Amino acid sequence: MTESDASLVARARLGETAALETLLRRYFRAAYLVALARVGNRADAEDVCQDAFVRCVERMQDCRNPDSFGAWLIEIVRNTAHNRGDYLRVRATEPIASHLELQSGMRTDAAVERHELRDQLVCALARLTSSQREVVLLHDLEGWRHAEIAVHLDLSVSMSRRHLSDGRKKLRELLGDYATLEPDHD
């Protein structure tokens, strides 16, 4: 049986590193995707996550509602990304992965295609609002349902649906042929 957030928070407050690690691991993907939605590139999203986790550990006593630890952590991630001042901007430099593939001579047609698709997605996502990006990434990439998104992003379920719908429509307009559709699960 999965231990509740409240129980893990209580143990983490007593200094149990294992409980703290379980909590951070449980919400890592959500935190990372929210950071990615805010800063727009992988390296900065990882830095934001790390900074946010440090803040979270230092302020664990301030978590007023341990049952909603995830929402509290994601709020810290959002604030950290905001303070960083790197709202979704596409870097002039290529992603690290591209350099590695180029250096090792492994850049195949498939890799080129994948990078083109990735760049198109990044550019299209940059045109959404930050809330739309967060909902689209959590729902379509991470597979969260609207009820979960609503709790963790402090939204109503209907607002989460609305952000997803508006975000998807805009992405389809922007991506055109690049938009590969998948069957919906929610």
Next chain:
Amino acid sequence: MTDHSMEPGRIDLRAIDEPEDALQADRIIAAALARSRGGPNQPRLDALESLSGYLRPMLAIAASLLIVATGTVIALGPPEPSSQPVAILAEWTESQHVPTNGELLVAFQGYGR
């Protein structure tokens, strides 16, 4: 209100997070935990803390000894006139005494001058 029955299907976004990094969570969580504990500086900080723990009682003992020593010096009164050459010269100066050659030899004996 959005008509959800006409909602567009989900878009495959997996390319945005490729290549997959299986160790990403491990790396970031471990780094965050290390930073929140003080990271690589932790042993040094511990050493400093324990050193400061020893220093406090040592400083307290030193302060106590200083107080006792000061009290003792005050209780014993001013020091006896010194037999050192400088003190002898000071005495002669105060009393405007002009020393004889013999007195000078006695005063500076032992300096080998």
